[in-house]
Amino acid sequence: MNFQQLRIVRETVRRGFNLTEVANALYTSQPGVSKHLKDLEDELGVELFVRRGKRLLGLTEPGKELIETVERILRDAQNLRSIADQFASREQGSLTVATTHTQARYALPEIIKQFKARYPQVHLALHQCSPREIVEMLLAGEADVGIATESIEGVPELVSFPCYTWHHAVIVPKDHPLTRLPALTLEAIAAYPIVTYHEGFTGRSHIDEAFAGAGQSVDIVLSAIDADVIKTYVEVGLGIGIIAPMAFNAVKDSGLALLSAEHLFPGNTTRLAVHRGVYLRDYARQFAAMVSPAVDPETLQKTLGGSA
Amino acid sequence: MNFQQLRIVRETVRRGFNLTEVANALYTSQPGVSKHLKDLEDELGVELFVRRGKRLLGLTEPGKELIETVERILRDAQNLRSIADQFASREQGSLTVATTHTQARYALPEIIKQFKARYPQVHLALHQCSPREIVEMLLAGEADVGIATESIEGVPELVSFPCYTWHHAVIVPKDHPLTRLPALTLEAIAAYPIVTYHEGFTGRSHIDEAFAGAGQSVDIVLSAIDADVIKTYVEVGLGIGIIAPMAFNAVKDSGLALLSAEHLFPGNTTRLAVHRGVYLRDYARQFAAMVSPAVDPETLQKTLGGSA
């Protein structure tokens, strides 16, 4: 048994049991991959993969049991490197953050500015992607930290911490009839075509729930991933917008008006997530603490300890 | 990084940083050991060991951090083999139990008889040793299960379960004056020379506590590891004995009388212990459940999951 064999097993599962892909992903030859798998199965005395003829189709029962331990071993091997790096160069290294447009554009800039000032030697990579991709990246070990409002809770392999809670708001052109209402209602909003976030983004599910709960059907004429697009179409007069309020800038968005809707939509909690059982470098823990008040950089590592 | 290097690191710590011993323990050459350590340190970019000249003295700070993860990786590698064996031959394998004389002689025979009937293909090795050695064996992965009344609690790397609770009893020659007392007292016992267990064995600490708490000084003329020795010397008239009551057999020990002392000594709880984070084969879980009613063979593995 060696690490390469375990890497191949892990990659085989991740790549959907296509050994050619696995070989490419690990920069090695396909026959080598094939042989390594066979050797490992021989050594363990158990078939790990279900085969039909020469094709691999999935994991056998023992394979399913074993894969979890394989993943933990490889994660721990990576942890060894991280711990060593931590001691070798405490304030140097890299940090990969996976997050959504909304966070990257509105919530994180100030934090990242501070972080960069504190840790100028850390190479910070900000991956902008969908909440589901954020989870994928964390699970695959491609990102150290994920920040999003959706999809993060309910993934048992992840530990997450609340960052802040906010409510959707409505944006309309400055002279829009809705600005003259004393207080917004869901009925009043539903009377107009709506521009808002895509499904699975920035609390969109909570918007749908609110209207569904009130028995209102809404006409969503356009959905976008980011508030910049939404604002643009609201200015153009396509409809009214529902966005996260931190995306509104009174100066830059002077053609629009922001109407509070806290009483209409359930609160959204943006969360920071980390894969259980991974070792976070000190600067990564500090970053997490800057993003979420629920993170204590001293005790975080113990919280992560239990590898599920 | 490879498994051999990690094995060498672990063994170096266990063998007190003597690389010659490490090489012998791992059946390899000493220069190879030396090189492997150096290569790993180079790869990680950190010194793992404190050296004076050419001698290794101990772990550096990074070494101390890393060793825990190294141990977990190697434990997980062993777990891979155990899981595979579990599927390859469900009722075949080996089980190593480390326990004390008292358990091996009086508590376990019936359980082991049942276990052997149920799993005739399992090679069962019963290691009789001191409670402290039991802990050592569990920590080193040399035993799967440990059973003892002392030393087990308070070791964070172990999970333990209560098996049964009992109180020490007094044995005396059949016609001894103490047999005519309506109820024993510590004072009455302390008036005679005493034969009982060694320190660190079979609840001896509780005996000392009881006398110390009552302000009684006692004359322990002989201490032994097992009740057979104690009984022999009581029969000879060397003194009165304090033993675990399960060691008394009314038929075989017809020359002796057993006097209850439940009201005098604190209760002892015999416990079963397993190293956290190890995978136990199904038959091992069944064995644990036969020994301790607190063990549920179905959920045991999850209890062990959290590797401290």
Place this chain on the structure above:
DNA sequence: TATCCTTACGGAATTCGTAAGCATG
């Protein structure tokens, strides 16, 4: 027929053990 896996084999790289050298108590 194109994709995908296995077997076979030769070369490269790694690992291992022996021998020799040096430091420490």
Place this chain on the structure above:
DNA sequence: CATGCTTACGAATTCCGTAAGGATA
């Protein structure tokens, strides 16, 4: 001067990539 670690080097083993062959959709 005996114990213990390092360096050096040749042998054995392992690992890897190319080439060829066979199975499946």
